[in-house]
Amino acid sequence: MKIALIVNPLIPVPPEQYGGIERVVYVLIRELIKMGHNVTLYANPNSQPGCKLMGYRESENYGLKDFIKINRLTSSLLFKNFDVVHTFGRMSNIASLMPFKQPKIVSYQLPPTISQVKKAVNIAAKNSLYFTACSHFIAGQISHIGKVTTIYNSVDMADYQFNAEVDADAPLVFLGRIQQEKGTAIAIEIALKTNKKLIIAGNIPAEQIHQQYFNEQVRPFIDQNQIKYIGPVNNSQKNELLGKACAMLMPVTWDEPFGIVMAEALACGTPVIGFNRGAVPEVVTNGSTGFVCSNINEMIEVVNNISTLSRSKCRQVAEEKFSSAVMATQYEQLYYRVSSS
Structure with a gap:
């Protein structure tokens, strides 16, 4: 098949550090090419996707000029014989x-903007527009309007080394942007109350509200002994960090649409402890690949039960549900279905 993939051009594909969507698209491209498909990516000009690249940019503050410029570019897709866009x-x-x-x-x-979805469905040619969602949680917000398929995000299993055992004093890990809705301060509280070491990795967004959160609720507890902050990490550093952790904490205070870092942890054999928000209970099987908790007290309690979980089971579930090969096969099946409708 001849397939056009499009991502917003803010971050190159693949990303060097942060960039969940760009990483998902990169592994999808790699798998589709293995399957024999012809892929063209429309993305940041600095991308190195391993397929044909059509680079484009947009202004820092996306506006009408960007809309017009980019639609001039994408309208040309009508004349390039793509089976699917x-x-x-x-x-x-x-x-x-x-x-x-x-x-x-x-x-x-x-989470989708429902008014935009409705508008698109109304103006789209019959049986030409389809949606996918990275979780049932997101799909449920669209299903009453248009045709939507849940396809979970994935990781390339070859990028993550399974670690069957960790040291008795292995740390907890928090991996993500340092901001309130990700729950960094909650992760610190859990580590302190369970007397566990915690390694925090991730970037601090530039906005003042996030800088203030870090300075007031995170920085005062960093002693680089029990509570360490190591900054952003690349793929190889992430693999090592997750593989040596006893568990990864996901104390999100918002409805996480998917949380690819959970799949990355499971690929290393590392269980995930998270709050019952958004897609967390779809990714984490309570009592098997981690624990899904309702509050901080529950999370503190289950930290002491990490040793009851099977790291082999974590890796097995990652391979069965969240591998790049599984994701690409599901997208391929969808491509064939929509191109023949």
Whole structure:
């Protein structure tokens, strides 16, 4: 098949550090090429996706000029004989394609704007527009409006080394952006109350609200002994960090759409302890690959039960549900279905 993939051009594909969607698209491209498909990526000009690249940019503050410029670019897809156009970026960037029968897939990695979904469904040619969601939690917000398929995000299992055993004093890990809704301060509280070491990895967003959160609720507890902060990590550092952890904490205080870092942890054999928010209970099987908790007290209690979980089971579930090969096969099946409808 001839497939066009589109992502917003803010971060190259693959990303060097942070960039969940860009990493998902990169592994998807690799798998689709292995399957023999012809893939073209529309993305940041500095991308190195391993397929044909059509680079484009947008302004820091996306506006009407960007909309017009990008739709001029994407409208040309009508004349390039693509079997399917699949965007992980703004749906508005393929607005010019909506009235035509060109098969289109829009993938949601974040909660959808329902008014935009309704508008797109209304103007799209019949049986030409389809949606995917990274979790049932997200799919449920679209299913009453359009055709949506849940396809979980994935990791390349070859990038993550399974570690069957960890040291008795192995630390807890928090891996993600340092901001309130990710629960960094909660992770610190859990480590202190369970007398566990905690390694915090991730970037601090530049916005003042996040800087203040770090300075007031995170930095005062960092002693680089029990509570360590190591900054952003690349893929190889992430693999080592997760593989040597007794568990990864996911104390999110918002409805996490998927949380690819959970799949990365499971691929290393590391169980996940998270709050029952968003897609967390879809990724983590309570009592098997981790624990899904309702509050901080529950999370503190289950930290002491980590040794009852099977690291082999964590890896097995990652391979069965969250591997790049599984994800790509599901997208391929969808491509064939929409291109023949």
